[in-house]
Amino acid sequence: MTSTKTFTMDELVALCKRRGFIYPASEIYGGINGFWDYGPLGTELKNNIRDAWWNDMVRCPPMGPDGDPISIVGLDSSIIQNPLVWEASGHVDGFNDPMVDCRESKSRYRADHLMVLGAVDASDRRLYAYLAGDDEGRDRAIKLLGKYEKNKPEDSDWTDQPLVSLPNQALDRIVGPNTKEPGTLTEPRQFNLMFKTFVGALQSEDTAAYLRPETAQGIFLNFNNVVDTMRVKVPFGIAQVGKAFRNEVTPRNYIFRSREFEQMEIEWFCHESDAARWFDFWCDTRRKWWESLGLTSDNVQMRRHDADELAHYAKEGCGTFDIEYRFPFTSPDFGELEGVAHRGNYDLSRHQEFSKKKLEYFDQPRNERYLPHVIEPSAGLSRGTLAILCEAFTPDEERASKVYMKFQPRVAPIKAAVFPLVNKDGLPEVAGKLYEQLRQRWPVQYDAKQSIGKRYARMDEAGCPWCFTVDSDTLTDQAVTVRDRDSLSQDRIAIDQVENWLAERLC
């Protein structure tokens, strides 16, 4: 059954602002496109998701497909690395040059390297592109022109000119260098989405560097270090959480596509012959993990990438599965939450080639030296936070707040609240003592202001699962009322058992 709960992103955004989850970055200066700040509750929420991931993937990873323990170690690499890293990884490809892609051949060309041959002024005629300096390509273009355009005006109508000098409308009739039909070339466009900066006070091309566009490369760079120091054996994983930066053309949909975001990535190194098995394992494991944080299965789906949307590192092998969530702005469709990709040994081989350092692993049991294959579960922490916010947002006309955030206790930013029913008669003293006790272990809030209903309502919007209320009976029976956010039920429990009661429910 599909979730019928409906709300708009505007309502969610307003609540996030109102209750201190997420603010626009630089708001008092008018904001800055594609950047967001996390408020006190948003920070707690995001950290909780991050910590859950770290705990469940690094410290206590699930059993492997054979029921054996698996090994994953953590890492925290630098955001700025040697610029050569991004050349090796394929991210710098064509920096500063407008690029033209061919949808048919999947080739990418520097726009200023392409020449076009044909009758440019005749709008019904085909034009043929070839790479400047490529005589064979030019001969092919001339041959094709002669073959298909021979009944048209004489050679003198043909021109030979750079592609960049033609209007974009002409692209529809240009035949790419390795294709048969026209219209497969895209408009020339700037392709680099990396943030550029300079290392040291002197700004020149020699000192240019980039903020990492993904956290993955820092892991590959340290592959040897980890193997040499941590006594790990293939198969094993290296995990990392951190910020990444992409100069997106169009940041959109709240924090779904922002220019600064956080990733939680695992690079799982294994033998090529085991890659398919591990790929299935990680797809399954990661989907279950998201569901364990409260995303309902109706709103989560797996989608295999089509061949033509695979990234440069995933052309072969098992391909890529996206774990997708049905966000309000994509519904009824889904948006990417995590990608599980088989990267082959692309990254290690590229870094081996560019760095000229051996990155091969010697496998004692197999008596074989090889570059491990990589399965990469790459999750968006920012997107995960958004998905959990969306999932938690529960309109309820019956209650005073009209909406409550149904966070799973594990990720809830505030675990509990302590209230004196009235702000007198010795109740604040008793409640304050309980509060001081609980806050030693969890983020807990104390509130004595205004009516009890108002305080419950505030906690509903903050997504606090339980409220403990001290009343006048507490003074004699040493018990408090626990109010459950979701069921609204109220139960009486002994005040000296509150900490245990919470501990049982918070793990």
Next chain:
RNA sequence: GCGGGCGUAGCUCAAUGGUAGAGCGUCAGCCUUCCAAGCUGAAUGUUGACGGUUCGAGUCCGUUCGCCCGCUCCA
């Protein structure tokens, strides 16, 4: 990047070119014995920013920033 829409208090929104307001929230005091109760009071705005037209601009015009929608992009 292109086209369209929109920016007024923390939030949701009013205000014929003529004194910037309401509700909710927030805060303080009183009150209050379990779900935004009541009473009293308070704070909060260079109407996103800059410039122009006008005796006078939240309102009209231009620029810019930001947000939303559709393309594009997302390697």
